[in-house]
Amino acid sequence: MTAVATEDSTELTLLLAQIVTGAADGKATAWFNEALGALATGYDRNAFLAAYAGADRRLRAFDATLSAADIKRLEMLGTRALEEWPLSRFARCAFISTVLGATPAMDHAAILDEIFRSGDNSEREALLAGLAAFPDPTRFLETAIESCRSNVETVFAAIACENAYPSLYFPEASFNQMVMKTVFIGLPLARVVGLEGRRNSELSRMAEHFAAEREAAGREVPSDLDLITANVRPA
Amino acid sequence: MKMFDPHIHMTSRTTDDYQAMAAAGIAAVIEPAFWLGQPRTNAGSFEDYFLSLVGWERFRAAQFGIRHFCTMALNPKEANNEALADDVMAMLPRFLEKDGVVAVGEIGYDDMSAAEERRILEHFELAREFELPVLIHTPHRDKKRGTERTLDLIRDAGFPEQLTLVDHNNEETLPLVLATACWAGHSIYPNTKMSEARMVELVKQYGDERIIINSAADWGVSDPLKVPKTVAAMQEAGIGDESIETIVWRNPIEFFAQSGRLDIDADASLPKVDQSRLWEGNSVLRGQDPRIDG
Numbered sequence: 349m350t351a352v353a354t355e356d357s358t359e360l361t362l363l364l365a366q367i368v369t370g371a372a373d374g375k376a377t378a379w380f381n382e383a384l385g386a387l388a389t390g391y392d393r394n395a396f397l398a399a400y401a402g403a404d405r406r407l408r409a410f411d412a413t414l415s416a417a418d419i420k421r422l423e424m425l426g427t428r429a430l431e432e433w434p435l436s437r438f439a440r441c442a443f444i445s446t447v448l449g450a451t452p453a454m455d456h457a458a459i460l461d462e463i464f465r466s467g468d469n470s471e472r473e474a475l476l477a478g479l480a481a482f483p484d485p486t487r488f489l490e491t492a493i494e495s496c497r498s499n500v501e502t503v504f505a506a507i508a509c510e511n512a513y514p515s516l517y518f519p520e521a522s523f524n525q526m527v528m529k530t531v532f533i534g535l536p537l538a539r540v541v542g543l544e545g546r547r548n549s550e551l552s553r554m555a556e557h558f559a560a561e562r563e564a565a566g567r568e569v570p571s572d573l574d575l576i577t578a579n580v581r582p583a
Numbered sequence: 584m585k586m587f588d589p590h591i592h593m594t595s596r597t598t599d600d601y602q603a604m605a606a607a608g609i610a611a612v613i614e615p616a617f618w619l620g621q622p623r624t625n626a627g628s629f630e631d632y633f634l635s636l637v638g639w640e641r642f643r644a645a646q647f648g649i650r651h652f653c654t655m656a657l658n659p660k661e662a663n664n665e666a667l668a669d670d671v672m673a674m675l676p677r678f679l680e681k682d683g684v685v686a687v688g689e690i691g692y693d694d695m696s697a698a699e700e701r702r703i704l705e706h707f708e709l710a711r712e713f714e715l716p717v718l719i720h721t722p723h724r725d726k727k728r729g730t731e732r733t734l735d736l737i738r739d740a741g742f743p744e745q746l747t748l749v750d751h752n753n754e755e756t757l758p759l760v761l762a763t764a765c766w767a768g769h770s771i772y773p774n775t776k777m778s779e780a781r782m783v784e785l786v787k788q789y790g791d792e793r794i795i796i797n798s799a800a801d802w803g804v805s806d807p808l809k810v811p812k813t814v815a816a817m818q819e820a821g822i823g824d825e826s827i828e829t830i831v832w833r834n835p836i837e838f839f840a841q842s843g844r845l846d847i848d849a850d851a852s853l854p855k856v857d858q859s860r861l862w863e864g865n866s867v868l869r870g871q872d873p874r875i876d877g
């Protein structure tokens with residue numbers, strides 16, 4: 349699966365906004381449209397962070413309904429779990445996308461990093477889940493790698509699982525650490541997008557050592573570990 | 584018996600506590616932002632603390648099948664550091680937007696200083712703006728006078744009494760609070776604020792209307808199982824289960840549900856612990872032996 353980052357963020361914003369307004373009731377839609385419109389006309393840090401934070405409780409009552417065409421068009425998001433996205437996540441990604449269109453490119457990495465640092469769990473997860481879709485995604489690498497250090501499993505899973513970003517942009521050492529943490533905390537490796545294409549000899553060495561350590565301790569070795577230990581393709 | 588501990592500082596507690604609380608039937612908690620025992624020297628310390636209340640602590644609780652909510656405020660003691668207090672007050676609106684924040688609190692008097700009073704009034708304004716109830720701490724020293732002044736201030740400010748929970752009551756302050764439309768909290772705390780036996784007597788005398796109990800457990804000598812222990816004491820004293828459940832489940836839910844953010848159905852059966860279920864829209868797929876109650 350490939351994620352195709354948009355040239356500019358307008359198309360992405362429109363797609364996401366359609367999903368939000370198609371699911372929310374009149375009151376929530378009015379709130380969303382007003383917030384989105386204000387963000388498009390100029391960046392106000394406090395208004396942005398407030399709208400971003402408030403999306404969950406304003407949209408919690410509604411579920412996104414996605415057509416096959418929607419899912420196809422949203423492939424650019426680089427996620428495999430769109431059906432599990434709460435509606436607030438579409439709204440939050442629309443807000444980010446809008447702000448990126450309304451601010452100078454040199455500020456973008458700092459804006460996204462602040463969302464991560466100042467967000468609660470679900471705010472952090474929304475940012476990470478949409479990360480591959482925003483223009484020039486390698487700019488956000490530092491935030492993405494930092495997010496892998498989270499001890500909140502849902503936050504870690506938002507970058508490590510069902511997300512194309514790490515396999516597309518992580519350097520090898522960071523990718524390997526992320527994959528080993530996935531194994532370590534017991535998440536299935538099948539959830540790591542693009543794992544097959546990023547296998548490497550250092551990762552299989554780490555996995556073999558992990559298996560040996562588990563065996564020595566008399567503990568179970570996860571059955572999916574052979575996805576990274578055996579038959580590593582030649583580089 | 585479904586139980587809610589609506590005032591407990593889990594940041595200061597261990598996973599053993601979480602485990603024991605879940606086993607004793609505590610299904611939900613509220614963690615008010617408070618004093619950490621030693622002064623904070625810069626606003627960034629508050630920011631990190633507030634973030635952990637809506638992030639890390641919420642996740643820790645979920646691992647034990649306990650729903651975690653919080654309240655946000657500048658606490659009374661630290662209201663007296665004027666420069667720091669300004670920075671924290673400016674930070675609060677951003678946190679009051681967040682999803683798991685179900686009240687402004689805990690606020691109130693400590694030394695009963697003018698600075699404390701000014702901040703209480705500012706918090707009332709924030710509560711109005713964000714349509715949230717408030718949780719008010721009453722002072723340890725000169726408690727009766729402090730409670731009277733608190734109730735006067737609520738009335739004079741015109742803040743809705745039904746949106747106000749006045750906490751840490753005792754035999755002398757409870758009748759004052761019940762004479763208003765405010766809700767009355769009781770912290771069952773070893774040796775000091777209120778004991779199980781004294782609480783039983785208060786319930787016998789005043790009934791269950793607008794009565795709430797909590798452990799207020801924190802970093803001091805305190806007990807996170809005081810809510811279930813008080814339930815046992817009430818049962819032993821012959822208070823009916825219907826009334827007990829009103830005090831430890833329906834009342835806190837009814838009060839904090841006024842925030843519109845407490846997504847717990849008071850009539851739902853006790854939430855089953857399923858660590859593999861969806862939390863906040865994300866599956867918490869527990870690697871290590873997910874615990875799924877049948």
Ligand SMILES: [Zn+2]
Nearest residue numbers: 615617689799
């Ligand atoms: Zn407290």
